Amino acid sequence: MKNLLVAIDRRKDAEQLIGHAIKIAKLTDAKIWIIHVMEGEPDDFLAREAGPQYVYEKRAKERKDSQLQIESWVEEVKEKYSIDIEGFLIQGEVVKSIKKIVAERNIDLVLAGHKKRNLLYSLFTANKKKDLIDDLRIPLLAIPLP
Known part of the structure; x- marks a missing residue:
């Protein structure tokens, strides 16, 4: 495993996701890519x-x-852990943007947060993680978030 992608949706969940990526990167000597996908260019x-x-x-x-x-x-990660890491902001649709980065950067594993939602919420919103799982050709590690 040489490239890990950490897909961050909310800042308050970022430390937990990055922490898991650091553990995996230490074990596999992998590079970490941090991305956050936002709406189109204002x-x-x-x-x-x-x-x-x-x-x-x-x-x-x-x-x-x-x-x-x-x-x-x-x-912070470079200073504390001496891990090869890059981060960037992407503007566009989440699933398409992540798929594009996975292909461009030869990503081996995607780490994303997961929060349990109730049935009513899931009926009326898009399920981005399910779309990612369906579209990606690599593993997706869903990290449970509080």
């Missing part, structure tokens, strides 16, 4: 046609904050 001129300005400003701030947070995690 600075895109065509995307600005519909909606108030404050929405785009809020998204731009969230994107910049997320990028800084990812850079912080990468530096």
